[in-house]
Amino acid sequence: MARQKTIITCAVTGAIHTPTMSRYLPVTHDDIARQAIDAAEAGASILHLHTRDPDDGRPSVEPDHYASILGRVKQSTGAVVNLTTGGAPTMLIKERLQAAARFSPEMCSLNMGSLNFAFHPLAARYDSYKYDWEEAYIRGSESNIFRNTFTDIREAAETLAPHKIKFEHECYDVGHLYNLKFCMDIGLFKAPIFIQFVMGILGGIGSDIDNLVFLKKTADKLFGDSFRWSVLAAGAAQMPMATTASQMGGNVRVGLEDSLFISRGELAESNAQQVRKIRRLIEDLGCEVASPDEAREILDLKGADRVNF
Numbered sequence: 610m611a612r613q614k615t616i617i618t619c620a621v622t623g624a625i626h627t628p629t630m631s632r633y634l635p636v637t638h639d640d641i642a643r644q645a646i647d648a649a650e651a652g653a654s655i656l657h658l659h660t661r662d663p664d665d666g667r668p669s670v671e672p673d674h675y676a677s678i679l680g681r682v683k684q685s686t687g688a689v690v691n692l693t694t695g696g697a698p699t700m701l702i703k704e705r706l707q708a709a710a711r712f713s714p715e716m717c718s719l720n721m722g723s724l725n726f727a728f729h730p731l732a733a734r735y736d737s738y739k740y741d742w743e744e745a746y747i748r749g750s751e752s753n754i755f756r757n758t759f760t761d762i763r764e765a766a767e768t769l770a771p772h773k774i775k776f777e778h779e780c781y782d783v784g785h786l787y788n789l790k791f792c793m794d795i796g797l798f799k800a801p802i803f804i805q806f807v808m809g810i811l812g813g814i815g816s817d818i819d820n821l822v823f824l825k826k827t828a829d830k831l832f833g834d835s836f837r838w839s840v841l842a843a844g845a846a847q848m849p850m851a852t853t854a855s856q857m858g859g860n861v862r863v864g865l866e867d868s869l870f871i872s873r874g875e876l877a878e879s880n881a882q883q884v885r886k887i888r889r890l891i892e893d894l895g896c897e898v899a900s901p902d903e904a905r906e907i908l909d910l911k912g913a914d915r916v917n918f
């Protein structure tokens with residue numbers, strides 16, 4: 610059987626990294642749109658998008674903070690837009706669903722369990738901060754519980770059901786796969802599902818090959834052939850784990866949401882630079898990268914003509 614092409618998702622800005630950490634992190638709406646478009650041109654067929662407050666770059670889920678970004682991305686690329694419903698670990702599900710309900714994108718993330726979600730060790734790297742909110746936000750993550758209860762997951766599924774959105778089911782540990790199986794059994798999600806194995810978050814499973822094999826085998830056991838999968842690994846493990854996933858028949862996610870670096874100690878100058886790197890690795894190793902329309906077919910998406918932006 611011919612091997613399926615590899616889908617590259619690019620997660621452009623996220624909610625973990627803050628403006629002080631890299632001058633290349635897109636923070637203004639203009640930068641987020643421009644970097645997203647460049648990432649699509651470099652080979653990302655899915656753009657996973659968060660937004661930020663235009664005044665000070667803090668993570669935001671305010672629908673108005675997405676509008677100009679989505680308009681520009683749609684005008685300039687054929688890429689699939691995947692909006693976060695995770696927002697930031699400090700936010701609750703109701704506010705996190707508002708943008709997806711308004712814009713009805715082809716895809717959304719959906720976090721499949723609650724966990725500690727910490728990045729406070731990053732504070733040790735900085736003596737001063739560009740904006741007042743950053744230090745407390747980073748240090749405060751030591752007490753974060755990223756809340757994604759079964760009630761929250763059901764609320765997301767039911768609120769967004771009329772929009773026919775395909776979820777990127779973010780699973781940060783093996784137990785989250787069992788949560789997903791339970792939700793499928795009670796009819797919240799339909800096959801084929803798309804699982805994002807999230808590795809290396811402090812609070813979730815660590816990034817190593819044994820763990821990836823375990824996650825994949827567990828998903829095989831629970832979902833048979835009714836799932837597609839991808840890997841994102843936070844920080845230094847981003848490229849090694851993405852490369853491994855592509856060799857195992859999976860898909861990959863890169864982007865400055867997940868790692869600020871292009872190689873050890875060297876900041877990535879853009880999201881597109883990371884996309885170009887993983888694309889080169891995938892192609893050098895003999896695989897092909899999926900176009901946006903091929904990604905739509907592989908993931909059975911509703912189509913770009915059925916979004917609300």
Ligand code: KMH
Nearest residue numbers: 623693694695696718719
């Ligand atoms: N930042 C990632 C580790 C979401 O947007 O729903 C998780 C994420 C969450 O992408």
Ligand code: ZN
Nearest residue numbers: 623693695866
């Ligand atoms: Zn995200």
